[in-house]
Amino acid sequence: MTRPLPAPADIEAALAAAWKVGKARCADGKVAAYIPELARVDPSLFGLAIHTVDGQSYSHGDAQHPFTLQSASKVFSLSAVVAASGEKVFDHMSVEPSGDAFFSIVKLEEEKGQPRNPYINAGAILTSSHLQGATADAKIDRFRTFLGQSSGLGAGAFPVNEDVFRSEADTGHRNRALAEIMRHHGTIPDVEVAVETYFRQCATSCTAESLARLSLYLVNNGRDPLTGKRVLAPASNHGIVALMATSGMYDEVGSHAIEVGLPSKSSVSGAVLAIAPGRMAIAGFGPALGQKGNSIGAMKALGVLAARLELSVYR
Numbered sequence: 001m002t003r004p005l006p007a008p009a010d011i012e013a014a015l016a017a018a019w020k021v022g023k024a025r026c027a028d029g030k031v032a033a034y035i036p037e038l039a040r041v042d043p044s045l046f047g048l049a050i051h052t053v054d055g056q057s058y059s060h061g062d063a064q065h066p067f068t069l070q071s072a073s074k075v076f077s078l079s080a081v082v083a084a085s086g087e088k089v090f091d092h093m094s095v096e097p098s099g100d101a102f103f104s105i106v107k108l109e110e111e112k113g114q115p116r117n118p119y120i121n122a123g124a125i126l127t128s129s130h131l132q133g134a135t136a137d138a139k140i141d142r143f144r145t146f147l148g149q150s151s152g153l154g155a156g157a158f159p160v161n162e163d164v165f166r167s168e169a170d171t172g173h174r175n176r177a178l179a180e181i182m183r184h185h186g187t188i189p190d191v192e193v194a195v196e197t198y199f200r201q202c203a204t205s206c207t208a209e210s211l212a213r214l215s216l217y218l219v220n221n222g223r224d225p226l227t228g229k230r231v232l233a234p235a236s237n238h239g240i241v242a243l244m245a246t247s248g249m250y251d252e253v254g255s256h257a258i259e260v261g262l263p264s265k266s267s268v269s270g271a272v273l274a275i276a277p278g279r280m281a282i283a284g285f286g287p288a289l290g291q292k293g294n295s296i297g298a299m300k301a302l303g304v305l306a307a308r309l310e311l312s313v314y315r
Contacts, residue, residue, distance in 0.1 A: 002278030014308040019060040022301030029288030029296035032268040037167035043288040049208040063208040070267035074124040080146040113185025129194035136196035151214035165203035208283040215281035261312025272298035
């Protein structure tokens with residue numbers, strides 16, 4: 001049974017305390033220098049935002065500073081594909097944790113071009129290839145339309161950062177290698193369309209506030225609680241959120257489950273999205289990353305929020 005929401009004053013106090021703890025940790029991390037545009041981001045930026053199912057919003061710090069979704073986009077491309085065409089994308093993909101780095105090639109080759117799950121890069125590239133449309137431009141238009149409609153904010157709230165896109169396209173050789181292995185095994189038909197779509201998807205921008213707002217359908221069993229729009233069937237929403245719990249935090253999924261206890265998805269831009277089912281969506285942004293590629297400030301802040309607001313799904 002879902003616990004009631006904390007009082008607004010308690011949420012505000014917990015958010016301020018979590019921001020203070022997370023901000024202090026930012027000095028211990030480093031930005032994702034392997035993507036040239038991300039290497040230019042100020043590592044001291046840090047923001048947190050919360051949207052609750054009853055329509056309340058809370059934010060602290062740099063919650064309105066734009067950033068690119070990067071791997072956090074994988075949750076929403078999968079949602080868009082499943083909403084449009086059901087579970088067919090899983091005909092060529094498992095739902096198990098990989099146990100390897102998110103960009104690893106090893107298991108993809110061993111398992112004949114079938115990605116372990118949709119939240120590692122290979123699985124996300126496969127998912128991008130299933131977005132509706134024949135070209136990368138058409139697919140990314142469909143993706144941004146999905147974001148705009150699901151959030152009620154419009155596609156304009158989620159522009160593609162062309163500088164980041166070009167930076168990733170120029171340096172994303174490993175992602176192309178993953179796509180070529182999948183083409184070799186017949187998993188995807190067109191490498192260039194799939195990879196360009198994936199790079200543009202990752203370069204789609206938002207803020208912590210808009211990311212938390214967008215994610216409310218994940219909190220509310222697939223239906224946006226503010227507009228009433230059904231985004232996903234309950235069973236599909238359950239699967240997508242469950243995969244966040246098992247595979248959403250790179251190589252820190254186990255420690256994150258213990259310390260935070262919320263289905264979450266991180267990204268190398270410093271975004272971290274956490275879902276408290278039936279209660280709230282939390283988005284953090286802190287581009288200073290720890291050794292595993294997750295925002296060092298957001299990870300610590302989520303632990304504070306989960307403890308103070310009793311959010312863990314394992315309680």
